[in-house]
Amino acid sequence: MQFGVFTVGDVTPDPTTGRVPTEAERIKAMVTIAQKAEEVGLDVFATGEHHNEPFVPSSPTTLLGFVAARTSRLVLSTATTLITTNDPVRIAEEYAMLQHLADGRVDLTLGRGNTAPVYPWFGQDIRQGINLAVENYALLHRLWREHVVDWQGRFRTPLQGFTSTPRPLDGVPPFVWHGSIRSPEIAEQAAYYGDGFFANHIFWPAEHTQRMVGLYRQRFEHYGHGSADQAVVGLGGQVFVRANSQDAVREFRPYFDNAPVYGHGPSLEEFSAQTPLTVGSPQQVIERTLGFREYIGDYQRQLFLIDHAGLPLKTVLEQLDILGEQVVPVLRREFDALRPAHVPDAPTHASLRAARDAATATTEAATTAAGAGATP
Template sequence: DLMMGRGNTGPVYPWFGKDIREGIPLSIENYHLLRRLWREKNISWEGKFRTPLQGYTSTPFPLDDVPPFVWHGSIRSPQIAEQAAFYGDGYFHNNIFWNKEHVAQMVGMYRNRFEAYGHGRADQAIVGLGGQIFVGETEEAAKKQFRPYFDVAPVYGHGPSLEEFTELTPLTVGTVEQVIERTMQFAGWVGDYQRQLFLMDHAGLPLEVVLNQIEILGTQIVPELRRRMEARRPEHVPSDPPSHASLKANRDNPHFQVTPGKIAEES
């Protein structure tokens, strides 16, 4: 899998001679070109944001001539969700700072457009979500240990309280079971989905604490989440995104063959 995001850090764009105010059309054009470079040889191409290509072949070419499955990461840009839907690619909504209503709206738009472009039913669209957790033996113990880091964190410190932030976003601070139950609510917001990513190294947590949290996640949380998610997933909804093996076996699939269109205008 390859996950792409256009980035929301303004100073990065000038490093490459670009303007963040053109970030969306730049991202759309670049991905159109990238798809062609993965699928075609001796390309002649001209666009708005980079120098033209004349008879260019990308090397190395994708393994077995099969491009990787792509996730389009977007928090608030409907144009990026539209591009993901157009190609039948995956859509990753990094929802760690957003309320469930916004998340449901963005994912719902992607699902509806995925179906409109003929890639399958809306509930079969390939979706990923983010999450962030801190686990303790009890909810009180987890909050007591995590709060000093949360309160001064560069991103969300000095703002809403830990309790307010937990209420508004997917942040879950509590026991293993509380994390599992809260994460299982996500499918109620957006439908059954294929990838759940957890932010673990956040708020300036010490390395040894992070490693312990990862151990808990891998041994106590993830196995049970997988079991419960599969138990509720309808048979027609995929449990995983396309893999290299499945894409190789389905070269004639429309997902593999689709030709670039004018996403910027359509969205």
């Protein structure tokens, strides 16, 4: 199972000091967080994509390319790549380029975003959000798997004899997760292609996430990709952890109360009871996270949001130390012990390439055997 962190890249005042980091400081802080994630033994770093203040990660491939040059093992991903407002041709080319630069340590999570004005900013209509997600991914899927593409759709100019360059590394496209908070159509899309489904799992109660993941698993099996429990699932989540829960709650409360996304609403205690937000000791984080398996089954990736709401970099790095030393080793051991042998690990470039090669060898052997049988 993979464990990691994701960032939404918000530039938010620290409510305890009033200080606002500069954009340059925030961008460089995200790089530092990624490097620290690798140092403490985490598996994944993911960045969001936003084109509005107070967020800075408008160019995920630029950020991840920079991180790739400063890491050697970390899987580089996105918390959201906007499939609705980005040209799928550019997504195909930019992430294939990143895949080469990072020696295959790349996957991405496609989503529609949470900012309505982004649609007209990029010449699209929010009322077509689902249709854009479906059509654009259908094209992206082909661009990574077909050398020459002829294509015509509703939302971009036609393609005639087009080849996306560079081609995916080793002929193996980056693995795709389809991210959603509330849209069953996206769970259906992930299942149709046999891709991963990433449930944000931050703002909604367990029952909602259970329904969404359950739908994806059911449809994954329906389309013949494997049994429902073999479907590839990822979860988001947010934690703040200190040696004891009282210190964690006291320290995190002003950040929660003033957060740009969920601040000025339910109390920290109410929000923690109704959603997967966990603020407490390492043991509390371990127990709460292990409990996710009880309602969504075995899953492959857990990402934590730890740098939101103006938390200073020093505090975020301390959080990473605690996760790497006290939380993730226990979670990794417990989840691995519980997972049945037939449930797959999280896909990587190496595993996808091996599966492709094995399938090719099987096909070639069958063809050879058929030809030998037909010889008089």
